[in-house]
Amino acid sequence: MARKTKEEALETRRTILDAAVQVFARHGVAQTSLADIATEAGVTRGAIYWHFANKADLLNSLWEQVVQFYAPLTEASERHDEPDPLGKLQELYSSFFAGMVDDPLQQQMFRILFDEGDRSKDTETIRQRHRLLRRERYLGLQVVLGNAVKRGQIPSGFDVQLGTVTLFSIIHGLIANWFMNPELVDIRNQGPRVVQSIFQLFRAGLPVRERG
Structure with a gap:
């Protein structure tokens, strides 16, 4: 019972x-x-x-569902013993972009983050948590790209920090533009191709680490 x-x-x-x-x-x-x-x-x-306990608690629970869904792929992409860091990262982003289109929960959570007209103390709690999560993701991307250099997927002269800023900024901009103008961005199909194009630049050694 x-x-x-x-x-x-x-x-x-x-x-x-x-x-x-x-x-x-x-x-x-x-x-x-x-x-x-x-x-x-x-x-x-x-x-x-x-x-x-309250609406903020409910929102946090919804956000946690989104975070936990991608946790396995995120962790796999950042493992130091992962033989294909860029491949795992590509898989993560492809899954993420598909979820943006197919999953009402994921759509709604990011709509809350990007909707400046729907601000309250409850949504600010989610925004603050998302800012912390983005910082963690930024550091995680540095790990992934650093591992990709060690695995020979990216040349040794690659600027990991600048590469992280580049990838981080483009992904965020892609998501924001899709929410604001979904008719202009086919995030499910174009998103993975954008990431693939960035990785091609990275494999070519761009951006190059500044010589000091």
Whole structure:
């Protein structure tokens, strides 16, 4: 019985999170209350508070789902014993770009990040967490590119730090432009090709490390 109760609780939690994504997409975070989410999910407000302390807690749980989905590929790309760092990074980005198109949760989380008109203390919590995550990702990319140099995928004269800035900036710009003008950017198909083009430059040794 206890096991069934736990499974039911997990199912209720998933239902609430799915409902939240739908309501946020229609009304925005600032204009959505926990009561709205409870109505969408077909549960009581008490059920909401059983699983989440407040709206910020719920948003953090949604963001955590996105982060955890990509965690295995992210970790694999950064392993020092990975024989194909660039290949794993390419795989990560291809999966990420496809998810941007196919996954309503991922779309909504990044819409919150890029929508300057939907600011509240709840969304600011997510933005702050995303800033920290981006810093971690920046450092992780340095590791990946450094390993690619060690593996001979990139020439030894390659400027790892400048290469990281280049890749980091282009990926962020690609995502931002897709959200603002999706008709101009086919992120599912063009995104991996953009990354592949960057890697071709890297394999050619660009950018070159400055001689001091």
